[in-house]
Amino acid sequence: xxxxxxxxxxxxxxxxxxxxxxxxxxxxxxxxxxxxxxxxxxxxxxxxxxxxxxxxxxxxxxxxxxxxxxxxxxxxxxxxxxxxxxxxxxxxxxxxxxxxxxxxxxxxxxxxxxxxxxxxxxxxxxxxxxxxxxxxxxxxxxxxxxxxxxxxxxxxxxxxxxxxxxxxxxxxxxxxxxxxxxxxxxxxxxxxxxxxxxxxxxxxxxxxxxxxxxxxxxxxxxxxxxxxxxxxxxxxxxxxxxxxxxxxxxxxxxxxxxxxxxxxxxxxxxxxxxxxxxxxxxxxxxxxxxxxxxxxxxxxxxxxxxxxxxxxxxxxxxxxxxxxxxxxxxxxxxxxxxxxxxxxxxxxxxxxxxxxxxxxxxxxxxxxxxxxxxxxxxxxxxxxxxxxxxxxxxxxxxxxxxxxxxxxxxxxx
Numbered sequence: 564x565x566x567x568x569x570x571x572x573x574x575x576x577x578x579x580x581x582x583x584x585x586x587x588x589x590x591x592x593x594x595x596x597x598x599x600x601x602x603x604x605x606x607x608x609x610x611x612x613x614x615x616x617x618x619x620x621x622x623x624x625x626x627x628x629x630x631x632x633x634x635x636x637x638x639x640x641x642x643x644x645x646x647x648x649x650x651x652x653x654x655x656x657x658x659x660x661x662x663x664x665x666x667x668x669x670x671x672x673x674x675x676x677x678x679x680x681x682x683x684x685x686x687x688x689x690x691x692x693x694x695x696x697x698x699x700x701x702x703x704x705x706x707x708x709x710x711x712x713x714x715x716x717x718x719x720x721x722x723x724x725x726x727x728x729x730x731x732x733x734x735x736x737x738x739x740x741x742x743x744x745x746x747x748x749x750x751x752x753x754x755x756x757x758x759x760x761x762x763x764x765x766x767x768x769x770x771x772x773x774x775x776x777x778x779x780x781x782x783x784x785x786x787x788x789x790x791x792x793x794x795x796x797x798x799x800x801x802x803x804x805x806x807x808x809x810x811x812x813x814x815x816x817x818x819x820x821x822x823x824x825x826x827x828x829x830x831x832x833x834x835x836x837x838x839x840x841x842x843x844x845x846x847x848x849x850x851x852x853x854x855x856x857x858x859x860x861x862x863x864x865x866x867x868x869x870x871x872x873x874x875x876x877x878x879x880x881x882x883x884x885x886x887x888x889x890x891x892x893x894x895x896x897x898x899x900x901x902x903x904x905x906x907x908x909x910x911x912x913x914x915x916x917x918x919x920x921x922x923x924x925x926x927x928x929x930x931x932x933x934x935x936x937x938x939x940x941x942x943x944x945x946x947x948x949x950x951x952x953x954x955x956x957x958x959x960x961x962x963x964x965x966x967x968x969x970x971x972x973x974x975x976x
Contacts, residue, residue, distance in 0.1 A: 642900040644678040645907060646701040648691065651683040653706060656861070657923035666919050671910045677903060687799070689714035692894065700897030703904050705749075705911070709739055709888045709952070710802055712746040713961035721745040722893040724905055728912035731930045739888050739952045746890035749911040750926035753884040753948050754800070754807055755856035755873035762788065762850035763872075770851060774877045776811065779827050786827035791853035792840050793833035794964075795972045800837040804853050805967055806960050807885030810951035811876050815883055824974045833975070844871075856884070856948070857925045859941040864922060868941055875948060882943070886950035889926070 647668070654663040664681075672679045684691045688704055689711040700720075707715060715721050723744045729737060736751050737744070758770040769778040769785055779785050794801035812820035834840045837854065844852035856873045863869075875884040891911050893904045910916060917928040921936055927945055928935075952960070 642903070643676060644680065644899070645672075645703065645903055646680045646682065646897070647907075648682050648684050648688065648701040648704045648706075648894075650688060650706040651685060653681075653683075654919055654923045656925055657919075658865075660923065663919045663923040667911075667916050670915055671907060674910075675903060675906060687711055687714070687797075689718070689720075692720050693718050700894050702898045702900070703891055703893055703907055705891045706889055707740075707746050707892055708799065708803075708890075709886070709957050710799065710806070710961050710964060712741050712890060712892070713958040715892065716741065716743070716745040717958065720895055722895050722898065722901070724893055724908060726905070726909050726912060728909050728930065731932050732912065733929075733931055735950070735953075736886075736888055736929055739886050739950065740890050740957055741892075742956070746892040747908045747912065748888045748890040748929040749916065750920045750924050750929055751886055751888040752926040753856045753875065753886055753943075753945065753950070754803055755854060755858070755875050755884065755943070757844060757852045757854045757858050757871055757873045759844075759847075759850045760870060760872055770874050771872065775874055776808065776823055776876050777816075777878075780823050783826050783830060786830035787832070788850045789827065789830075789853075790832040790834060790840055790843060790849035790851050792837040793835060794968050795833065795975065796835050798836045800853065801833075802964055802968070803885050803887050805971060806955075806964065807876075807951055809967055810885070810954050810960075811878075811883055814951065814954040815876075815878055821970060821974060824971055828975050831975075855887075855925065856943050856945075857927075857939070860921075860938045861925045863941045864938045873943065875943065882948045883951055884948050886952045888929075889924075 652660075654660060654667050657663055668679045668681060671677075682701065688707050692700065692704060692715050704715070712721075724747065725744045726747050729744075729747070732748060736748050739751070740746050740748050756770060756775055760771075763770045766785065766788070769775060769782070779789060791804055792798035792801035794805040808823060809820045812818045812823060832849065834843065840849065840852040841854060843849040844854075854873070856875065858873055859868065859871065862871060875882045877883070891908050893901070893908070898904045912930050914930070914933060917930045917933040920926055920928040920933075921939065
């Protein structure tokens with residue numbers, strides 16, 4: 564059996580737990596790059612040729628016969644292949660990325676008797692689809708988020724599919740990325756402001772107690788401690804941070820969202836991408852980093868827990884944050900075997916893939932029947948957080964982002 568991306572290819576290196584200095588004096592976790600899709604290079608397309616077990620091959624064709632093929636004609640070799648476009652580093656944030664990717668892609672190919680080709684795409688996945696040359700589109704795209712999915716959908720590039728596995732997914736997660744089922748979620752989580760516990764204590768707990776947005780606005784001198792990936796430079800996590808702030812100020816605080824940025828603009832530290840922010844935070848340069856509430860679990864998993872924590876906005880007795888969701892879509896004009904593509908989406912919501920999510924993607928599995936590992940006791944429970952996405956729709960947020968970024972750019976610069 565040939566190997567998956569992440570095992571032997573020269574263009575991608577497996578993460579290793581190499582001790583290095585952190586503010587807490589611990590070994591830090593490997594770089595988690597799946598959130599920085601706009602700042603990495605495309606690695607070479609790698610075909611994953613998967614040997615089919617006879618039983619799995621037969622089982623697939625029985626299933627295909629019941630669903631029907633995409634064309635109704637005799638199946639060609641393309642019907643037994645699946646091209647997947649995904650962000651760089653997908654399922655690569657754990658201690659054994661090759662094994663994780665094997666569970667996601669290799670086991671699916673074994674079951675269905677298919678050849679799976681995984682292509683890592685830098686930048687905005689939706690724009691990559693929109694700008695693709697004729698004849699180069701994939702069968703499926705894995706990793707569209709709640710801001711990118713509407714772009715691809717509105718361009719007419721996605722085929723809606725309602726997976727029976729959605730019975731195990733919170734409807735709010737589905738509606739946050741694609742109410743029309745053009746994209747099927749496989750993971751989700753919340754943004755959070757990571758902070759160095761020692762720094763927070765020395766400053767009087769502005770990040771851990773109360774609402775850090777209002778604390779920064781009321782005391783602009785604290786803004787020099789705010790480090791975040793920059794939406795103006797096109798970072799996707801930065802765009803999500805901006806959407807969080809806009810919806811929170813507009814619909815929870817009932818204030819003009821620009822007042823926050825006007826107050827803090829002289830001293831804040833926008834960084835080009837999430838990776839840079841995370842690196843400066845874990846090296847002790849930055850006391851904070853706008854990231855994800857799962858980060859304390861990731862640090863603890865790699866033996867570096869205890870020096871940092873994370874916070875969300877707090878108002879009216881509730882925790883408020885932006886829900887970020889990642890999903891998979893079937894590509895119109897690219898898919899050769901609709902049945903195989905639908906089976907892959909079902910597979911992403913099954914236990915084999917979903918159990919890989921928490922410690923490789925550092926997100927919550929979309930399937931709510933999958934239990935979380937104990938390391939997530941370090942994190943804020945997702946059930947305690949209210950999503951500001953409830954005040955908008957994916958298409959509305961996606962369409963308004965350009966205007967928000969332009970307004971923010973005018974304020975900051």
